Amino acid sequence: MKAIVIKIMICVAMLMSGIQANAQVKEFEKYADAKNVTYVYVSKFMLQMAGKAAAPSLPGMNTKSLMGKLTGIQIITSEDKSAATRLKNDTQAIVKQGKYELLMQVDEDEQKVRIYHREGKKQSAVVMLTDEEDEVAVIVFSGTFSFDDVMKMTK
Amino acid sequence: MDTLNWNELDRIPIPEGLEERLEAKIDEWEKEEEQRTKRRSLMPKVLRYTAIAASIAVVFGVGYHFIDSGEPVNLGQQDTYQDPILAQQEAERALNLLAVNLNKGMTQMEKARAISERTEITLNKQLSVLQ
Numbered sequence: 001m002k003a004i005v006i007k008i009m010i011c012v013a014m015l016m017s018g019i020q021a022n023a024q025v026k027e028f029e030k031y032a033d034a035k036n037v038t039y040v041y042v043s044k045f046m047l048q049m050a051g052k053a054a055a056p057s058l059p060g061m062n063t064k065s066l067m068g069k070l071t072g073i074q075i076i077t078s079e080d081k082s083a084a085t086r087l088k089n090d091t092q093a094i095v096k097q098g099k100y101e102l103l104m105q106v107d108e109d110e111q112k113v114r115i116y117h118r119e120g121k122k123q124s125a126v127v128m129l130t131d132e133e134d135e136v137a138v139i140v141f142s143g144t145f146s147f148d149d150v151m152k153m154t155k
Numbered sequence: 156m157d158t159l160n161w162n163e164l165d166r167i168p169i170p171e172g173l174e175e176r177l178e179a180k181i182d183e184w185e186k187e188e189e190q191r192t193k194r195r196s197l198m199p200k201v202l203r204y205t206a207i208a209a210s211i212a213v214v215f216g217v218g219y220h221f222i223d224s225g226e227p228v229n230l231g232q233q234d235t236y237q238d239p240i241l242a243q244q245e246a247e248r249a250l251n252l253l254a255v256n257l258n259k260g261m262t263q264m265e266k267a268r269a270i271s272e273r274t275e276i277t278l279n280k281q282l283s284v285l286q
Contacts, residue, residue, distance in 0.1 A: 032230035
């Protein structure tokens with residue numbers, strides 16, 4: 001009898017933990033209702049629908065392999081100076097706290113790009129921070145992919 | 156009267172084996188009673204565990220209902236696009252941007268590697284001339 005009660009409790013706990021599971025990087029969710037910031041979220045369901053349609057990627061670039069392994073894309077942009085600065089600083093803090101690794105850094109005249117990567121058993125993420133003169137954009141790719149899957153996108 | 160009755164009773168012959176039969180019957184009743192009490196004590200245990208399990212289920216159920224209904228809707232978890240084609244275009248755009256930037260970095264790395272190789276060749280040539 002005790003064993004049954006314990007089993008029931010374990011099942012309930014597992015169900016409750018399942019409810020809390022997430023398909024995106026939670027730290028960026030707060031920008032969904034932030035002022036002067038545009039937040040776009042594309043869910044796994046929509047990505048699967050997109051995958052079925054299978055639009056061609058840019059010539060020489062293989063984006064389809066990663067598309068199939070994504071569980072969510074968050075796109076956060078801001079043209080407002082103070083909001084953009086806050087977004088940039090916040091992203092750097094999230095990346096530092098989340099122990100992301102710097103994958104690539106591209107500094108051009110008017111654009112600075114940082115690409116961070118974190119690989120996890122349950123969820124991996126790639127954060128791309130683009131800092132331009134008049135705009136800051138953060139794109140977060142979440143899913144169950146490896147570093148090699150990301151690098152497959154290069155020629 | 157009482158004295159008479161006792162005397163009369165003493166005179167009545169006791170059938171053989173009556174005492175043993177009575178004892179056996181009493182033992183049988185005792186056993187039955189014991190089994191009945193055992194059954195009675197088992198029932199509350201089952202009920203107790205069922206009640207505990209039901210209470211846990213109710214607490215979790217009510218708690219989750221309040222958490223679910225009390226919290227405001229999380230906009231961060233809601234799809235921006237209802238149209239799959241628009242979502243697909245946005246996803247493709249984001250992925251292409253990532254691919255372009257990754258390739259930019261890789262191209263620079265390739266350039267740096269080529270320069271490094273050329274420098275090494277020139278250096279080796281100069282060293283061989285000197286030797």
